[in-house]
Every structure is written in structure tokens, then in C-alpha cells.
Amino acid sequence: MxxxxxxxxxxxxxxxxxxxxxxxxxxxxxxxxxxxxxxxxxxxxxxxxxxxxxxxxxxxxxxxxxxxxxxQGALRRTDGEFDLAIEGQGFFRVRADDGERFTRDGRFRTDEIGRLTTQSGAPVLDDGGGEITIDPEKGPVGVSADGVVTQNGERIGKIGVVTFETLGALEKVGDNLYQNTSNLFPQPATEARLRQGMLEGSNxxxxxxxxxxxxxxxxxxxxxxxxxxxxxxxxxxxxxxxxxx
Known part of the structure; x- marks a missing residue:
């Protein structure tokens, strides 16, 4: 040849x-x-x-x-209480079995103990790295544009939204999740805004x-x-x- x-x-x-x-x-x-x-x-x-x-x-x-x-993908309204979309650059923080992961998929739900999780059951983390627990007895959940989660006027947490100086640090690992493959630390995505009852579509x-x-x-x-x-x-x-x- x-x-x-x-x-x-x-x-x-x-x-x-x-x-x-x-x-x-x-x-x-x-x-x-x-x-x-x-x-x-x-x-x-x-x-x-x-x-x-x-x-x-x-x-x-x-x-x-x-x-x-x-x-940015197009935002569509679902009116789901736990559906969240990020407007701007940023990622939700979630906890996997072997470390922290990041996602733009805001189709969240609550598990049997009230934790806010992804569809696959990974806990959604707050801005301090802790889990967010919802009490169904306290009524509807509200999420503000800056990520503050409230029930019946009481603050119960703030959803962590972060970004990276270089997005090339993120590697796809399945389940619509990314992992950080570099030594860069995630930074708060201060410019991002959350939209409750909406989801971000594919781009x-x-x-x-x-x-x-x-x-x-x-x-x-x-x-x-x-x-x-x-x-x-x-x-x-x-x-x-x-x-x-």
C-alpha cells in the first residue's frame, strides 16, 4: 500500500x-x-x-x-416545582459516589428522605457543599434568581452554581454530568441566574x-x-x- x-x-x-x-x-x-x-x-x-x-x-x-x-440553550417553561434552568454560564454541583460532579440538567426531584437530587439520585449541593433537604409539610418550595431556596418564607439553603476559569477542565462522564479533570477550583457563578419552573434545552x-x-x-x-x-x-x-x- x-x-x-x-x-x-x-x-x-x-x-x-x-x-x-x-x-x-x-x-x-x-x-x-x-x-x-x-x-x-x-x-x-x-x-x-x-x-x-x-x-x-x-x-x-x-x-x-x-x-x-x-x-446557552433555549429555556422552556415546565412549571415544575423542582425544575431549574441556569441562565448564563455556570453548573449545578452534585455529589457522586466518587466525588463532586457538575451539570446543566436541572430536572431535580426529592428522594425518600427529602433530599433534592438529580434524576439518577445524586444529591444536589448548596453553595457550601452540603445537601439540601425539603420538608413536604412546610408547603411549596421557592427558588430565587440567586439560588436561595425557601419554604413558607423560611430560607433552607442556597443552590450552588459554579463555573471554571477554563471550561476545558470539564470532562463528560455520562448521565449528563461532568467532572473536573484539572487542578482548577470551581468559582461561584455570580453572573448566573436561576429560573424556577423552566429547563434549558440542548443547544x-x-x-x-x-x-x-x-x-x-x-x-x-x-x-x-x-x-x-x-x-x-x-x-x-x-x-x-x-x-x-
Whole structure:
């Protein structure tokens, strides 16, 4: 296999990965708080497979990580007592079995002991890192724009909303949660505002993702045709060389 086929194969591998990411974006079009992702690419110079006057080095295509757009998704009204949306930059703090996690998914509920939790049961934390407990006997719950939780006029906590100096510190870990993979400490998101009875939708734009999917599909087909042409050219060259000898 010559250099052109190696380069084409590397391009196809990246395009398949990009198609997987686009498909995941479309699948999460209606996922609360989901953030659209895209594949970053780079050239990877390597020694050529053959050195008969070809370019040096040969530049292969490789994936260079996944970029995530943390832009605001549209807010929709649900009137759910424990549905919360963040307007602006920030993340809810929740506690997992192995540490703290962060999310934009505000579909909260209460568990059997009254703790405010995510849909998967992870406790939602207040601004001091403690749990928030709701007493159903005290009446409806109110949440102010700055996160203060009250019942019957009594303050029972303040929902912790934090952000990071560099959002690249966050890594997706499933269940619409992120973990901090750096040594950066979360800071209070003072500019963020909470909206009770609302949820933030995905920031995926369906038309753009479908357009990207078509472009990737066409690029894959064009690369396959180029590789077929190179393979056919090599085959015919070998056949002609055999006849000359």
C-alpha cells in the first residue's frame, strides 16, 4: 500500500469518528442541558512508506480531541416545582459516589428522605457543599434568581452554581454530568441566574448537524473513490511493468 492509500485511510478513520459525534448530537437534540460537540483534527507528519522522490514527511490526518460548545440553550417553561434552568454560564454541583460532579440538567426531584437530587439520585449541593433537604409539610418550595431556596418564607439553603476559569477542565462522564479533570477550583457563578419552573434545552441546531452529516458522508465517499483510483493505477502500473520485462 503506497502513501496515498495510507493518507486516505487515516482520513476515513477520522471521518467515521466525526460521523459518530454528529450522530450523538442529533440523538441528544431533546436532552436537557446537552452541549453540542465537534471533532478537532490535525495533521500528523510521518515518514513515508516509500521514499522514491515522494514528499517528506507525509502528512496523515488524525483526531485531536472533542470540542464542546457550552453556549446557552433555549429555556422552556415546565412549571415544575423542582425544575431549574441556569441562565448564563455556570453548573449545578452534585455529589457522586466518587466525588463532586457538575451539570446543566436541572430536572431535580426529592428522594425518600427529602433530599433534592438529580434524576439518577445524586444529591444536589448548596453553595457550601452540603445537601439540601425539603420538608413536604412546610408547603411549596421557592427558588430565587440567586439560588436561595425557601419554604413558607423560611430560607433552607442556597443552590450552588459554579463555573471554571477554563471550561476545558470539564470532562463528560455520562448521565449528563461532568467532572473536573484539572487542578482548577470551581468559582461561584455570580453572573448566573436561576429560573424556577423552566429547563434549558440542548443547544444542538438540527439543520446544522444534518448539513454536517451530509458533508462528512460525501467526504468519505470522495476519499473512497480516490483510494480506489490509486489502487487501480498501481495495479495497472504493475501489469504494464510486467509486460515490459
Amino acid at each position: 503506497d502513501n496515498a492509500l495510507y493518507v486516505g485511510l487515516s482520513r476515513q478513520m477520522v471521518l467515521r469518528r466525526e460521523m459518530d459525534i454528529i450522530s450523538n448530537n442529533i440523538a441528544n437534540l431533546d436532552t436537557t442541558g446537552f452541549k453540542v460537540e465537534s471533532l478537532m483534527q490535525k495533521t500528523d507528519p510521518q515518514a513515508p512508506a516509500m521514499t522514491l522522490g515522494g514528499p517528506k514527511p507525509v502528512k496523515f490526518v488524525t483526531a485531536d480531541g472533542v470540542a464542546r460548545d457550552f453556549g 444542538v441546531q438540527a439543520i446544522l448537524e444534518i448539513t454536517r452529516m451530509i458533508e462528512v458522508s460525501r467526504a468519505y465517499e470522495q476519499t473512497a473513490k480516490m483510494m480506489d483510483s490509486e489502487a487501480d493505477l498501481s495495479r495497472r502500473s504493475v501489469e504494464r511493468l510486467g509486460r515490459v520485462q
